[in-house]
Amino acid sequence: SKFKKNKLAIVGTPCQIYTIRCMQNLGVTPSDHIEICLGLFCYENFIFDPTQRKKFEQDFNISFNNIRKLNIKEDVIVDVAQDENKINSIHIPFNHLNEYMRPACKACDDFTNVYADISFGGLGSPEKYTTVLARTEKGQRIMEQALDAGIIKSLKLDQSQKDKMIDLITQYANKKQIRKEQFISS
Structure with a gap:
């Protein structure tokens, strides 16, 4: 082709x-x-099926629809739009994300x-x-x-x-x- x-x-x-x-x-x-x-x-x-996505949003008070950027440094940095002009950066330590990790990553x-x-x-x-x-x-x-x-x-x-x-x-x-x-x- x-x-x-x-x-x-x-x-x-x-x-x-x-x-x-x-x-x-x-x-x-x-x-x-x-x-x-x-x-x-x-x-x-990470795995974010609909159930895990909902749990993540509740656990971290973040709406997936408002995520503007992810950055991986010493932790996971999530930039979330609060409104048109304001972005908040939320730092999530890796050890708070264990239940969202793909099982194969452990090996x-x-x-x-x-x-x-x-x-x-x-x-x-x-x-x-x-x-x-x-x-x-x-x-x-x-x-x-x-x-x-x-x-x-x-x-x-x-x-x-x-x-x-x-x-x-x-x-x-x-x-x-x-x-x-x-x-x-x-």
Whole structure:
């Protein structure tokens, strides 16, 4: 068909990117068309069927219809429209969202998306920036090309800022590994 693409970029969570890599290793179609895997940092993902959605709205006094933006940092930040001109940011700690978490997330230990060519996440990043990790030679090449072309810009951080960011990301990666170990042993 005229819409069939020969080269695709995939954006996904660690479990999705891992699945793509397995498909590529096995030669499963259409994985042969995937040119690059862009991975999101992921602490957990959520299920919001109608019952859980209603419970979430009651628990956090948030209407889904008024949510304008979600941001994942050290917690989940929900920007909610109060009226046309006012947005409130509500911070929800991850441990308050356990009952909404997908069960499979409890068995996952990959926070930074290790199988991606490039991984992205907001944790530890200054406002309006995203932490980016090039994980493969292809990912590094694409990052350099995007920087050289001015498509993206790099924020220069001093060593103290870098160390703080790395420590925070490492803490969340370790917490996710511990959660998996506890789940598997229970």
